[in-house]
Amino acid sequence: METAGTKEKVTRYGIAFVTVLLGLYAASLVAGDYSRGPNSEFDLSGLRSLVVIGLAATHFVLLAVAGLALRLSGRKSWGRAVHMACALSLPLVVLSIGGGGLLSQARSARESERRDRETEARNVAARAAEAAQAASIERALRANPSDTSALSRRAEQSARRNDFGNAIVDLRRVIALEPDNVQAHVELARALTATQKYDEAIAAYEAAMRLNPSLTATLAPAVRQCRELGQRQSPRSDSSTR
Numbered sequence: 001m002e003t004a005g006t007k008e009k010v011t012r013y014g015i016a017f018v019t020v021l022l023g024l025y026a027a028s029l030v031a032g033d034y035s036r037g038p039n040s041e042f043d044l045s046g047l048r049s050l051v052v053i054g055l056a057a058t059h060f061v062l063l064a065v066a067g068l069a070l071r072l073s074g075r076k077s078w079g080r081a082v083h084m085a086c087a088l089s090l091p092l093v094v095l096s097i098g099g100g101g102l103l104s105q106a107r108s109a110r111e112s113e114r115r116d117r118e119t120e121a122r123n124v125a126a127r128a129a130e131a132a133q134a135a136s137i138e139r140a141l142r143a144n145p146s147d148t149s150a151l152s153r154r155a156e157q158s159a160r161r162n163d164f165g166n167a168i169v170d171l172r173r174v175i176a177l178e179p180d181n182v183q184a185h186v187e188l189a190r191a192l193t194a195t196q197k198y199d200e201a202i203a204a205y206e207a208a209m210r211l212n213p214s215l216t217a218t219l220a221p222a223v224r225q226c227r228e229l230g231q232r233q234s235p236r237s238d239s240s241t242r
Helices: 002-035 045-072 076-143 147-161 165-176 184-195 197-209 213-241
Strands: none
Touching: 045 184, 076 147, 147 165, 147 184, 165 184, 184 213, 197 213
């Protein structure tokens, strides 16, 4: 009888031990997802966490049903052993479900960090390229101060930085050197519009349209906008002088 009782105890603890090991394995799968990098070739972390949660919940339910069936069939000691294993696996089920939610949050955070790093890398590369271009422009202008291509590129860089004052200076120099440069007139008009010098902007647009009449339909809306903005600006200017 003592040997039979010992075997029964070993069996009970064996079932409990195996159940705990299975639960720990499920938890390790969840934890393993946290260590996956955001740039993994195959990111199956979401699917894996769902599988782990399903397995853990199914494992718990099956143990509970099996223990009840054993007790109803008269094998109460076996039923108690299975229910003990079921009770031990309950925290692991909770851990798996909670880990799945935490995993989803961690994955979203990793994706956000990855996007931020990519954006910062693109910004750094863009700043480096612009600095290299600015240095190239300055070298060209030191070699030839009348280089209209370099002046135009420097004006473009200034406009991108919202430094419209310097852009206007460079564009006026380009036009002085190349009066027929249509693009310089258009860019000058845009820079003048940005600085609210609407009358001068209209004159620059009209000069571009005279040089290239095919641009009339394209530039006419900008001219109308400048006139409207200039008319709105005039009453404010009159009231401020009074």
